[in-house]
Amino acid sequence: MSGKILVIGATGNVGRPLVRELVAAGEQVKAASRAATVISGAEAIRFDQADPSTYQDAFNGVDRVYVLVPSDRLDVADYLTPILQAAIERNVKVALQTALGVDADERTPYRQAELFLERSGTPFVIVRPTWFSDNFHLSWLPGIKAQGVIAVPAADGKSSFIDVRDIAASAASALRSNQFDGKAYNLTGPASLSYHEAAGILSTVAGKEVRYQPVDDQTFIGILTGVGMPADFASHLASLFYPVREGWTAVVADGVETLTGKPPRSLETYATDHAAKFKN
Ligand SMILES: NC(=O)c1ccc[n+]([C@@H]2O[C@H](COP(=O)([O-])OP(=O)(O)OC[C@H]3O[C@@H](n4cnc5c(N)ncnc54)[C@H](OP(=O)(O)O)[C@@H]3O)[C@@H](O)[C@H]2O)c1
Structure with a gap:
């Protein structure tokens, strides 16, 4: 090429x-x-x-x-x-x-x-x-900074959060070689974690307690529209948590390792590399 x-x-x-x-x-x-x-x-x-x-x-x-x-x-x-x-x-x-x-x-x-x-x-x-690890700073940071809370409608569902750097590395391999052509690759992080577990990891790097607060869809939509998000987009985001509650995002896949030859980064690594963002 x-x-x-x-x-x-x-x-x-x-x-x-x-x-x-x-x-x-x-x-x-x-x-x-x-x-x-x-x-x-x-x-x-x-x-x-x-x-x-x-x-x-x-x-x-x-x-x-x-x-x-x-x-x-x-x-x-x-x-x-x-x-x-x-x-x-x-x-x-x-x-x-x-x-x-x-x-x-x-x-x-x-x-x-x-x-x-x-x-x-x-x-x-x-x-x-799957769900980006980076959402913790891209989307949930205001709640983490202001109240020490991540409020999402995930119930006890788990997700195998992926670092965007691993998506990028996987995409780069897929673009640079033709050996992967004609196929689809599921990209996840190395472990399936609940939001309680994710909050625990963020607490460690933030140096303060970060709590997961499970909320229902309407509360979640209210939080997002309250900070100016259009209602249709807030509803769309809420709907994305249905597969999480159902346990469908708990899968750990080997796409990153197949494409890059390296294991994906853990949520701990993501959190450590972005620690400054989570400290008050
Ligand atoms: N967040 C998650 O947890 C998650 C999980 C799984 C899948 N995904 C998928 O990942 C995708 C989002 O990836 P991302 O977060 O990297 O996207 P993003 O940060 O929102 O990036 C959007 C990019 O698109 C460009 N763009 C916007 N409007 C454009 C237009 N009209 N023409 C050309 N370029 C335009 C923007 O550039 P300019 O504004 O500079 O033009 C920007 O570079 C979505 O499809 C989502 O479904 C996300």
Whole structure:
């Protein structure tokens, strides 16, 4: 593979460490974002999914592309379809990030996108990460800082939290080799933990007690809308905890090790590396 790698979502949680991995490995990377934000070592390119005039420049010279749906978008099919079509038309290999468990129901938009890609004839790899460890600072930090509380509707459900650096490393391997093509990989951390257990780990690094407060969906939605989140998105986030309560996110998968040759980082490692964020 001699062409460039286009990373769509290059300024995001997975995109930034992915660009870093690919640049460090000597790849020519086009880092795409709507503002053509410069990321060290990569070529900054303006790309807006909603603006067809940006597609040709973005895909120029590219033979592989990383595609994910921004975390604030609920219109998964509308967002992904033009990007996947653009890649397929150009026979560009697609590494598509969806989410753990989407293959449980063929009707979900993410699974439909996977099937569209699988049937397209273009080379592809799918990565399906579980809950990000990084949500503890990206999403739950205000509650941790203000009240020492993580309030989510997970009941006693467990999740095998994954560090975004391991998603990025897995994605980089999938993009840099063709030995993984044509398959989907479930990406998880090394251990399945309840939110009580996760709070215990965060307490240690924060140097203060962090408690898990189980809440019901309506309370959770109220907390999120209370800090300005749109109601439809808050409801969507609440719905994502149903699989957690059902125990479906407790699975520990070997995708990271298969793709990278290394075991994934533990939640302890994530928490230690981000310790400063959790201290008051
Ligand atoms: N969080 C979790 O626990 C979890 C678990 C499993 C799966 N996932 C999946 O992971 C995905 C989110 O990954 P992430 O957190 O890395 O995403 P993210 O941080 O929200 O990144 C979004 C990226 O998309 C870019 N973007 C936004 N709108 C765009 C547009 N119209 N055209 C082109 N680029 C646009 C943003 O760049 P600019 O704003 O700079 O343009 C940014 O680089 C979601 O699909 C989610 O379902 C998340």
